[in-house]
Amino acid sequence: MRKNMNKLGNNVNSRKLYSLLEDIVDYNTGYLRRTNFKAWMFDLIETAVESCEDFFYRKGFNVKYEGHAVAYNLYIEDLNDPDVRISLDVVPAILVGSQNWMKLRNNSAMEKSDFKDFMAVAKRASKKNPRRSFVNTFMLVNSQPERDILWNKQNLKPTLRLLKSLRDKLELNRLKSFFVTNVFLWEVEIQPLEFWRKPIGVIFIHMLQRLCDCLNKGNLSYFWDAGYNLLDILRPNEIQEYSNKLNQTYRTLKSYSQQPNLSYERTASYFDLPTDSEDEDDESEYDTTEYDTESDYDDEYYYDDEYYSESDYDDEPESDRMYGYY
Numbered sequence: 001m002r003k004n005m006n007k008l009g010n011n012v013n014s015r016k017l018y019s020l021l022e023d024i025v026d027y028n029t030g031y032l033r034r035t036n037f038k039a040w041m042f043d044l045i046e047t048a049v050e051s052c053e054d055f056f057y058r059k060g061f062n063v064k065y066e067g068h069a070v071a072y073n074l075y076i077e078d079l080n081d082p083d084v085r086i087s088l089d090v091v092p093a094i095l096v097g098s099q100n101w102m103k104l105r106n107n108s109a110m111e112k113s114d115f116k117d118f119m120a121v122a123k124r125a126s127k128k129n130p131r132r133s134f135v136n137t138f139m140l141v142n143s144q145p146e147r148d149i150l151w152n153k154q155n156l157k158p159t160l161r162l163l164k165s166l167r168d169k170l171e172l173n174r175l176k177s178f179f180v181t182n183v184f185l186w187e188v189e190i191q192p193l194e195f196w197r198k199p200i201g202v203i204f205i206h207m208l209q210r211l212c213d214c215l216n217k218g219n220l221s222y223f224w225d226a227g228y229n230l231l232d233i234l235r236p237n238e239i240q241e242y243s244n245k246l247n248q249t250y251r252t253l254k255s256y257s258q259q260p261n262l263s264y265e266r267t268a269s270y271f272d273l274p275t276d277s278e279d280e281d282d283e284s285e286y287d288t289t290e291y292d293t294e295s296d297y298d299d300e301y302y303y304d305d306e307y308y309s310e311s312d313y314d315d316e317p318e319s320d321r322m323y324g325y326y
Contacts, residue, residue, distance in 0.1 A: 002027060002028075002030050005018070005021060005022075005025065005030075005227055006084045010020075010023065013295050019309060020040070022203070023036055023040070023079055024027070024037045024040055024121040026038040026135070026136065029136065030137060031135075031136040032138070033135055033136065033236075034122050034123075034124065034135060034136060034137060034138060035122075035135070035236070037092075037122055038070075038092060038122040041092035041122070042072050042092070043179050044068045045065070045072050045090055045092075046065060046067075046072075047073065049063060049065050050086055054176040056076075057079075058169075060078060060079045060080050061075055061076055061077065062079055062142070063075070063076050063077075064077075066258065069123075070091060070092075070121060070122060070123050071090060072086065072090040072092070073085070073088070073089055074088040074089075075087055075088075077089070091121055092118035092122055093120060093121045093122075093141070093209075094119060094120040094138070095117065095118075095119055096119065096120050096140070105171050105298070109311075116282060117142060117144050117145060118140050118141070118142050118224075119140070119141050119142070119143070120138035120139070120140060121138060121139045121140075121141055123137075123138065123139035123244045124137060124277075145162040146181065146185060147171045149185060149188055150181070150184060150185070150188065151191070153188065153196040154197045155196050155197065155199070155200045155203055156184060156188070156196045156203070158200050159184075159200055159203045159204050159207055160180065160181065160207075162204050162205055162271065163180055163204065163208065163211065164177055164206070165271040165272050165273060166249065166270060166271055166272075166307050168178065168272035169270055169271050170245045170246070170249065172242050172245065172246075174233070174234060174238060178230075179220055179231070180211065182220060182221075182222065183214060183220065183229060184207065184208065185302065186210075186223060187207065187210060201257070204253075205250070205253065205254055205257075207248050208246070208318075209250060210250070210252070211246060212243065212246045212247050212250050213232075214231070215239060215242050215243035215244050215246055217245070218231055218236075218239050219231060236320050241292060249270060253270065254268075257301055
C-alpha cells in the first residue's frame with residue numbers, strides 16, 4: 001500500500017485521489033483508518049442527501065438524517081400524510097471477497113460462491129483485541145449469501161419473525177437478530193426442504209428449542225466460521241438470565257399444544273406483535289437500527305458504551321478471526 005501511495009503522490013493526475021487516501025490510509029502500516037473511512041463515507045451520504053433536499057420537498061417529502069456508530073440513518077416523511085414514514089439504514093461497507101483463513105464446508109446449503117461476497121463494515125474491535133486494532137479493524141459480514149440460503153423456505157421467514165417477536169417481548173435486548181438468524185442458517189444446513197413446509201407452530205417450537213440449546217451451552221457458532229462463538233459478547237449472568245427465560249417460555253408454549261381450548265389472546269401475550277399501523281413485511285432479517293455513538297477518538301475505547309449498544313453490528317462477536325485489517 002505504501003508503494004502504491006508513493007506512486008499516486010508522484011503522479012500529477014492522481015493528486016486528488018492521493019489527497020483522499022492520505023486521510024483515510026495509515027501511511028506507516030498501509031491499513032485503512034476505520035474512523036476516517038467511515039467519516040468520509042458519511043460525508044458523501046450527507047452531501048448527497050442535502051443536495052436533494054429541495055427536490056424531495058417539492059415532491060412532498062421531508063428528509064432527515066442522522067449518523068451513528070456504524071450506520072447512517074435516513075428518515076423520510078410524507079408532508080401530506082404524517083403517518084407515512086420510511087426509515088433507511090445505510091451501512092458503508094467494502095467488498096473484500098474471500099479470505100485465506102476461511103475453510104469451505106461442503107453441504108447442500110452453501111456453494112463456493114457464497115464465500116466470495118464478504119464485506120468489511122466499519123465496526124471497531126472489542127476490548128479483548130490488541131489496542132492497536134482499535135484504529136484499523138473492520139467487521140466481516142456476508143449478508144447476501146445468508147439471504148439466499150434462507151430464501152424460498154416456505155414457513156421459515158414467518159417462524160423467524162415470531163422468534164424475534166418472542167425475544168422482544170421477553171426483553172432479551174442483547175440477543176441480536178443476527179444471532180437468531182444464525183440459528184436458522186445452521187438449521188437449513190441439516191434439515192431437508194420439506195421440514196420448512198411443516199406448520200409454523202411445529203417449526204417454531206423446534207427452533208425455540210434450538211435457541212434454548214445454544215443458550216444452555218453458552219455457545220452459538222458463527223455460521224461462516226464455526227470456531228467462533230457469537231455469544232462471547234454476553235456476560236455469564238446475561239446468558240443464564242436469557243437461558244432461564246427462554247427455557248421457561250419453551251416449556252409453557254410446548255404445553256399449549258395439549259390445550260385445545262386455549263385462547264388466541266393468551267398465546268399472543270408471549271409475543272411483541274406489530275400494531276395495525278406497522279407493516280411487518282418490511283422487517284429485515286438483518287436489522288441495523290439504533291446505533292450508539294462511537295467515539296471520535298480511536299486511541300480510546302469506551303467499553304461500557306459499546307457493551308450496551310442496541311445495534312446488531314455494534315454487538316457483533318468479539319474475536320480476532322472475525323476482524324481484518326484493511
